[in-house]
Amino acid sequence: MMKIFTTQLNGYFNRISEKEELNIEDGARILAQGLIGDGKLFVHGFQEMEAIAIEATKGADALNTELLLSNGNLENITSVDRVLVCSRYAHDQETIELAKAIAEKNIPFVTLGALDPKQEGETAADYSDVHIDTKLLKPLIPGDDGERFGFPSTMVGLYAYYAVLFTIKEMMEEYE
Secondary structure, eight states, rough: HHHHHHHHHHHHHHHHHHHHHHHHHHHHHHHHHHSSSSEEEEEEGGGGGGHHHHHHHHSOOOOOOOSSSSSTTEOOOOOOOOOOOEEETTTTTTHHHHHHHHTTTOOOOEEEEEOOOOOOSSOOGGGGEEEEEOOOOOOEETTSOOOOOOOOHHHHHHHHHHHHHHHHHHHHHHHO
């Protein structure tokens, strides 16, 4: 099972690296503006994607970031700030509502999560300046009973986050 999981997971990493390269670069550029200028970089993760927010604010490679939501309220953000919003799916209702609220304040922001082409209706990507698609829509391993399991949304989300982080670091080095 681990061989299947590893092979499938590497496939998602490769797809993100290849197909999201421009979005990763554009997203990093937007987020870097909050670090270089007078603004702040805020990050928020829904459900298990909160791991990305923790990594961004408290991890070994943490940037100068702050959590977007404090005690359930949207922090005071301004047009010089930048935001990264992470969720399992871009069509999660909570994510869409937060994306709308940020867009209404005219704050440049990036969303990260899986975009389902079969999903009808609006997504957080409709409101963000850049969306990074993690592409993970279903569990990776087929079970003997036909059910699938092993849904590593946090792992692919962190992979995409690190792609953005490395790009930001490159941009910051060039800026200095």
